[in-house]
Amino acid sequence: AFPWNNTILSWQRTAFHFQPEKNWMNDPNGPLFYKGWYHFFYQYNPNAAVWGDIVWGHAVSKDLIHWLYLPIAMVPDQWYDANGVWTGSATFLDDGSIVMLYTGSTDEFVQVQNLAYPEDPSDPLLLKWVKFSGNPVLVPPPGIGAKDFRDPTTAWKTSSGKWRITIGSKINRTGISLIYDTTDFKTYEKHETLLHQVPNTGMWECVDFYPVSKTQLNGLDTSVNGPDVKHVIKASMDDTRIDHYAIGTYDDSNATWVPDNPSIDVGISTGLRYDYGKYYASKTFYDQNKGRRILWGWIGESDSEAADVQKGWSSVQGIPRTVVLDTRTHKNLVQWPVEEIKSLRLSSKKFDMTIGPGTVVPVDVGSATQLDIEAEFEIKTDDLKLFFDDDSVEADNKFSCETNGGSTARGALGPFGFSVLADEGLSEQTPVYFYVTKGKHSKLNTVFCTDTSRSTLANDVVKPIYGSFVPVLKGEKLTMRILVDHSIVEGFAQGGRSCITSRVYPTKAIYGATKLFLFNNAIDATVTASFTVWQMNNAFIHPYSSDDLGVPSST
């Protein structure tokens, strides 16, 4: 294993992504906006930097960027959650009160669903939570394994006025989402039908189900339905640790959902993903404050557990993203960092560069540890024409970032993009890039990739090449946005049609030695890049005090 030292490990801690002060974190839980505060709960081990002893951590924010750590919200103190207060979701009832459904791992490791609610609804901080005396409210039904029944969703209203939830599970190798109706969240009626099922996908964790507008760019409350609405099912695949989603039609009357395109159904390996990098156990909530749907996702580590223990923490949360249906393609979602992230932008520099084939250019932005980059790329028209008129160039519909050699494999029209978190000599670098090939009927086929294979000289790190095809419509330029924050890089292509989050652990490209490069590794294309780079400020994330909260001290 690489001899990590405190200097390197300290640098890895992020500056504007949410993470606890120390120890382990995983799934986002029960996000909501209440009385002026965004609440974020999370799976947290208060005792170590590895998974275990899970409680609900709790933090609040006014803007989803700056956070105050609050006391732990719920701990395993009952037989029905003795082995962990696991993932759950919040629902606002008609009177504005909140109920929280969460999975408990019982004293015998059976997964059951439990009900909790705020002790004092007038408290905007929701500091104290009461567990319902009749817990558990749901136990694994017949035919479902004791350890295959977890992560209840936010409830939505049926046309008959009941509340409906779905819970992920599996039967043999078929991933399923069970459906329950309730009127009081204490007693439930199970549907014999499933919301959805997909063979050979394994256990579905952290199922999410929500509507998206076919016409509007605003988000929708979870209970909204109608002719202008599509419904999204997301499930986290236990087997692969990938979050897959699919878009389809929900039938309220029989509580089922049908995908628009069965060939890219939930969990199918060629199907849609929120993020083609490291992104799991995600959960959305409707932000009634700004009329948008926001997506949280857990970003684990790509280093070893031993390194996590040494640095004393593990995992971050992705920058919250707005999520809407792509109203141009109608085939995918688009995700974009919440607008509040712009409040962290400091000085900026604008660049217009034309770079020929096989060129790497340093971008003079000073230290490049915390950046927000927005870029547009254009391939020289003559080069494009030559390429597409050349009949000897065959269509390449099978190109994949993972298997085609990464950013060093040169093609006619790519790769080109940025190398972030690079050192002066490029011994460490993480290229985020486009690669353009000839697709069917001589159309452009564009993939968006992140290559972490040279991101660090350390050997005890997973260094994949991530990526996917990204739709580029007629008249659109190639665009990308990259958020760089120490050991995390989030890339968004074509306005968020494709996203890639990666964790990288440079050993030389750290502190003041971190550089940014623009590169064009294509053989035949000259590329023009117009981009702006902002230095990013630190977010204010620390334990709360009475002063922070604007409330009188209790002492």
Next chain:
Amino acid sequence: MASTEALLPVTSLQDPLSESRSDQIPETRRRRPIKVHLAVYSGLLLIALYVTLIVTHDGSKAEIATESRPRMAGVSEKSNDGVWISSDDGKVE
């Protein structure tokens, strides 16, 4: 870790044996060769047992690697350990 503990009782078995050997020093010359043979055979037996335990030790270690704490508790795998070893090949996680 668990397998290290499993080896401890075997190691401790050797101590009583060596003590008994030292106890035999005052015994008669006639009986000494038998004791020596017994000690040698016992030693060989212990070595065989030790080797067997080493094999078992490796096997149990492999089991632990696939059944981590979160897996045993009933949630998805949380760690990359075991994956990063292949990362130098550029394999996808």
